[in-house]
Amino acid sequence: MQETSPKSRRSIWLDCGLEVVERILGLGDRRDKSPTRGCYDRLYWKYKLIDYPSAWFQAATEYLAILYNIKGSLFQDNPQILKWSQDAFGFTLKICNRDGSLAEAYPYERSFCATAFIGMHLFSAANKVKIDNPDGLRKMACFLKGRFGNHLSNQLAAGALTQLYAAEVLKEEEFSKDATSKLKALYDNQTNEGYFEEYGGLDIGYLSVTLSLLARIDKSFPGIVDKERIQRALSVIDRSVEDDGTYEYQKMSRRTQFLYPFGLAYFKSPVLGRLKNGLQKGIAIRPSWLDDRYVSQLAIDHLLAAGQEA
Amino acid sequence: MMNMTPVRLLLFRIYNITLGRFAFFDKLLNKALVGIFIRQKKDDEFYCQSSSYFLYSEIENRPKG
Numbered sequence: 001m002q003e004t005s006p007k008s009r010r011s012i013w014l015d016c017g018l019e020v021v022e023r024i025l026g027l028g029d030r031r032d033k034s035p036t037r038g039c040y041d042r043l044y045w046k047y048k049l050i051d052y053p054s055a056w057f058q059a060a061t062e063y064l065a066i067l068y069n070i071k072g073s074l075f076q077d078n079p080q081i082l083k084w085s086q087d088a089f090g091f092t093l094k095i096c097n098r099d100g101s102l103a104e105a106y107p108y109e110r111s112f113c114a115t116a117f118i119g120m121h122l123f124s125a126a127n128k129v130k131i132d133n134p135d136g137l138r139k140m141a142c143f144l145k146g147r148f149g150n151h152l153s154n155q156l157a158a159g160a161l162t163q164l165y166a167a168e169v170l171k172e173e174e175f176s177k178d179a180t181s182k183l184k185a186l187y188d189n190q191t192n193e194g195y196f197e198e199y200g201g202l203d204i205g206y207l208s209v210t211l212s213l214l215a216r217i218d219k220s221f222p223g224i225v226d227k228e229r230i231q232r233a234l235s236v237i238d239r240s241v242e243d244d245g246t247y248e249y250q251k252m253s254r255r256t257q258f259l260y261p262f263g264l265a266y267f268k269s270p271v272l273g274r275l276k277n278g279l280q281k282g283i284a285i286r287p288s289w290l291d292d293r294y295v296s297q298l299a300i301d302h303l304l305a306a307g308q309e310a
Numbered sequence: 311m312m313n314m315t316p317v318r319l320l321l322f323r324i325y326n327i328t329l330g331r332f333a334f335f336d337k338l339l340n341k342a343l344v345g346i347f348i349r350q351k352k353d354d355e356f357y358c359q360s361s362s363y364f365l366y367s368e369i370e371n372r373p374k375g
Contacts, residue, residue: 021364026362026364028364030362035313044313046362048313048314048347050314050319051315051318051319074370075369080368081369107316
């Protein structure tokens with residue numbers, strides 16, 4: 001990867017976030033005249049092995065938007081990066097179902113999870129690179145309104161953030177109210193021990209995703225999240241994560257093995273240092289270790305953590 | 311550009327698990343797919359595991375390679 005600042009002087013978060021740039025760009029259809037321009041599901045647009053593009057890959061939209069804003073990098077203010085982010089945004093809206101929902105696992109799936117997360121990435125990208133398509137974004141927010149998926153904590157947090165963005169961009173109070181109800185549903189998932197339940201138990205990886213999303217909410221919309229609840233959740237991570245950034249993933253409800261760093265950085269958790277230690281030792285999971293479906297999300301979170309630390 | 315669709319995938323799989331079980335028909339299908347996706351393609355759409363990846367020349371003003 002080519003970068004203006006020497007690798008040795010970059011933070012570990014920036015390093016982890018940028019070392020997958022070529023891979024993520026390689027996943028995308030960057031051909032100007034292609035009808036699938038902006039699609040980041042290579043199995044669909046390139047190899048034609050599957051019959052629908054999974055929306056999950058479109059998180060690349062925000063990854064590119066962040067790249068475009070990284071000061072001192074080759075990507076800063078690069079018109080190609082801007083165009084590719086806009087193309088990814090456009091393709092995502094193109095594959096929306098009529099009700100604004102997105103498909104993750106099969107054609108015409110109305111996935112709460114994919115719509116909440118990818119909607120959040122699109123709104124966030126729109127803020128960063130001035131993409132303007134209120135109608136497309138409004139359809140997504142309307143689909144999420146009043147829906148809670150399977151009441152999974154990380155998805156509720158993503159849905160809440162998407163609706164807060166929607167309320168701000170579209171200037172419609174109803175989305176703000178919906179965000180509040182999603183946060184309330186999330187808080188209902190908090191156990192006496194302090195963690196937000198995922199599939200009936202504790203999962204440190206997903207808890208770090210939820211905290212990262214709550215950090216994003218607090219950063220963009222101060223005063224909304226309940227800090228006391230966050231501190232209780234942070235204390236669970238603090239008790240569970242080892243000095244090398246690992247934890248007993250076999251005991252987790254979803255067996256996740258990663259940690260999302262942004263929430264830890266934003267809320268100044270001591271676990272961030274342990275994760276850094278694990279990354280430097282090559283023990284903790286970094287974005288490049290994840291498969292194509294999830295690489296963009298973890299890379300985005302590392303870039304956000306880099307911005308927080310800077 | 312022929313992308314896969316649910317209907318195409320269904321027809322494809324029906325062929326795979328019926329006629330495709332026999333070597334002759336499988337070979338026929340293989341020839342057709344190579345014809346459609348490889349021989350008739352322009353350079354920029356070439357079906358190959360090493361094509362369409364990102365190069366820094368795409369964002370820099372320097373020659374490809």
